[in-house]
Amino acid sequence: MRVGPVGFRIGSDWHAPIAALDALYRDYPRPEFADYSFRLEAVSPWRRRVRPSVRVAGDYWLPDASPLPLAQGLLAAEMGMNLQVALGHRRHLLLHAAVVARGDRAILMSGVSGAGKSTLALMLSHRGWRFLGDEFAMIDPDTGLAHPFPRPVSLKNESLSLIPEGCRTGPLLTGTPKGDVRHVAPPAAAIAAMDEPARPALVIFPRFGFPSALSGLAPTETFMRLTQASTNYVAMGEAGFQALTRLRAQVPAVALDYPDGEAGVAAVEALWEAL
Amino acid sequence: MSAVRTLVALLRDPRRARAVDPAHWTEVLAVARAETLAGTLAYRLEGLALPGEVVGALAEARIDAAEARRTALWEANRVALALRPLGHPVILLKGTAFVAAGLAAGQGRAIGDCDILLPRPLLDHAEKLLVDAGWEWMKSDPYDDLYYRQWMHELPPLVHGERGRMVDVHHTILPLTARPTPDAQALIGDAEVLDGGLAVLCHTDMIVHAAAHLLADGELAGGLRNLWDIHALIQERGMEGLETRAAHHGLSFAVDRALRLTHALYGTTVPARWQRLTMIDRLYRCRMMAREGWARERHKALRMMFYIRSHLIRMPLPMLIRHLWIKWRKGKAATGSG
Numbered sequence: 001m002r003v004g005p006v007g008f009r010i011g012s013d014w015h016a017p018i019a020a021l022d023a024l025y026r027d028y029p030r031p032e033f034a035d036y037s038f039r040l041e042a043v044s045p046w047r048r049r050v051r052p053s054v055r056v057a058g059d060y061w062l063p064d065a066s067p068l069p070l071a072q073g074l075l076a077a078e079m080g081m082n083l084q085v086a087l088g089h090r091r092h093l094l095l096h097a098a099v100v101a102r103g104d105r106a107i108l109m110s111g112v113s114g115a116g117k118s119t120l121a122l123m124l125s126h127r128g129w130r131f132l133g134d135e136f137a138m139i140d141p142d143t144g145l146a147h148p149f150p151r152p153v154s155l156k157n158e159s160l161s162l163i164p165e166g167c168r169t170g171p172l173l174t175g176t177p178k179g180d181v182r183h184v185a186p187p188a189a190a191i192a193a194m195d196e197p198a199r200p201a202l203v204i205f206p207r208f209g210f211p212s213a214l215s216g217l218a219p220t221e222t223f224m225r226l227t228q229a230s231t232n233y234v235a236m237g238e239a240g241f242q243a244l245t246r247l248r249a250q251v252p253a254v255a256l257d258y259p260d261g262e263a264g265v266a267a268v269e270a271l272w273e274a275l
Numbered sequence: 276m277s278a279v280r281t282l283v284a285l286l287r288d289p290r291r292a293r294a295v296d297p298a299h300w301t302e303v304l305a306v307a308r309a310e311t312l313a314g315t316l317a318y319r320l321e322g323l324a325l326p327g328e329v330v331g332a333l334a335e336a337r338i339d340a341a342e343a344r345r346t347a348l349w350e351a352n353r354v355a356l357a358l359r360p361l362g363h364p365v366i367l368l369k370g371t372a373f374v375a376a377g378l379a380a381g382q383g384r385a386i387g388d389c390d391i392l393l394p395r396p397l398l399d400h401a402e403k404l405l406v407d408a409g410w411e412w413m414k415s416d417p418y419d420d421l422y423y424r425q426w427m428h429e430l431p432p433l434v435h436g437e438r439g440r441m442v443d444v445h446h447t448i449l450p451l452t453a454r455p456t457p458d459a460q461a462l463i464g465d466a467e468v469l470d471g472g473l474a475v476l477c478h479t480d481m482i483v484h485a486a487a488h489l490l491a492d493g494e495l496a497g498g499l500r501n502l503w504d505i506h507a508l509i510q511e512r513g514m515e516g517l518e519t520r521a522a523h524h525g526l527s528f529a530v531d532r533a534l535r536l537t538h539a540l541y542g543t544t545v546p547a548r549w550q551r552l553t554m555i556d557r558l559y560r561c562r563m564m565a566r567e568g569w570a571r572e573r574h575k576a577l578r579m580m581f582y583i584r585s586h587l588i589r590m591p592l593p594m595l596i597r598h599l600w601i602k603w604r605k606g607k608a609a610t611g612s613g
Binding site (some may be wrong): 005007009011032033034035037039057058059088089090091173235236237239 | 296297298300301302304305308326328329331334335338339341342345398438559570571
């Protein structure tokens with residue numbers, strides 16, 4: 001299947017993970033050509049049936065990654081997709097960030113796992129913002145545009161209660177290495193528009209669970225934070241450096257602390273109005 | 276046609292690319308990545324009118340290869356700087372040598388470690404200089420360390436503390452325990468000096484080394500890539516004097532087989548006597564092409580055979596038994612202590 005500019009071929013020793021993917025990714029195209037191939041494999045032949053255990057093997061994979069139980073096969077597939085892109089993709093500078101847009105202008109929300117970027121992006125996508133992705137911002141090194149990579153949002157633990165009514169969701173996966181996880185498909189309009197890039201207009205570094213606070217960032221600090229947020233900055237060589245330098249020079253950046261989702265959404269929208 | 280056959284056919288004749296359908300491209304690309312030939316393939320196919328998404332994926336492989344080249348040349352530059360006090364040029368081997376010498380074999384080639392060759396008497400000094408300049412020994416145990424120093428053709432691998440890149444310092448091109456004993460002095464003496472304190476093996480020695488690496492050392496993993504090196508070297512600069520040189524190094528058997536295989540797979544221009552495969556050659560070809568469309572390995576028994584062979588050609592049997600016994604006991608001790 002294809003998500004934004006990337007096609008995946010996913011194979012599995014079992015039927016269940018493929019069926020779960022098929023349902024969750026119902027609205028995505030199924031092209032014949034895939035950029036990356038990977039498989040969900042049993043760690044050994046007998047572990048196909050006895051306490052079935054899944055590992056990812058493919059174009060790009062980590063030999064010492066710990067396997068997951070078959071019930072979490074969907075999570076393994078999501079990790080497989082992340083791995084292919086994080087380790088293989090060179091056409092765009094990748095930033096670990098959620099991206100939403102109004103019209104053709106985008107906000108990049110970059111932060112570590114738990115900073116709340118997925119939750120913010122999902123909430124904003126149900127308030128009239130176009131969802132471009134919650135995992136990677138893909139910056140074209142030639143144009144500076146952010147290309148959508150709108151995979152389903154993975155929500156964890158306390159944010160599970162924030163899933164809006166009527167969303168297409170995957171099964172609740174309990175006891176994963178990240179706690180309880182459920183995947184939420186983006187709005188159909190976001191998938192339909194996944195070939196339309198947007199120009200970055202604001203970079204936010206959100207932090208969930210802190211008293212509301214807002215501070216501008218010096219260009220040098222923005223640059224450092226963005227290099228840390230990129231999975232392929234070094235591998236892209238000079239093109240990566242140029243893309244990051246341009247982003248930092250043209251787009252304002254702020255650090256935003258927020259106590260809860262509602263306050264976060266309000267703060268992001270206030271920042272947008274003030275641009 | 277299987278994806279690995281298509282890969283070989285495309286490397287041999289890029290014009291066949293237009294007949295490949297999108298679903299098969301997915302397989303070919305997966306197999307090319309597994310064989311570390313994606314960059315090579317991408318350069319071979321550059322400029323052909325292919326489906327847009329395939330062009331995009333191949334462009335990506337070229338970006339990767341260009342970065343591998345840049346990183347490898349920088350690493351060679353750093354190694355040469357650290358070893359300047361030796362007063363001897365640093366002879367680059369394999370991928371780094373190909374890109375440093377600007378050879379077609381380096382186009383799109385994946386490059387891992389920085390492999391270099393130095394005269395054996397300089398090795399102690401070289402090791403000290405590298406450690407002073409920031410290279411570190413990988414975590415290793417005394418047996419492995421001693422084994423390297425006593426029996427191998429290289430120092431235990433050193434990794435740079437900041438850049439994380441590995442340098443392998445060789446004093447010859449095969450383990451001392453292997454039966455053939457290449458003439459290391461001739462390898463070093465006839466090396467061609469480049470700028471910047473660097474050098475590369477002479478043309479015929481490059482081919483002999485590639486053949487030795489492919490057929491006299493190891494289990495043929497990545498064999499298609501190593502064989503492509505030989506093809507590209509011969510297509511670019513011929514094979515004059517190769518037979519004599521191979522005989523001089525005691526590696527005629529490896530070079531002969533490499534020539535027959537590279538002609539059979541890639542259509543390399545070789546004289547008639549290397550244009551027919553023997554029965555055993557066919558086993559080698561089968562082993563080198565043992566991958567299916569998901570790039571998974573096939574022919575388990577054949578692979579195992581070549582794996583065992585790789586150990587038998589590396590050292591005499593009694594020594595192998597002792598080595599495996601020690602390794603096995605260490606493995607048990609490690610799992611036992613958790």
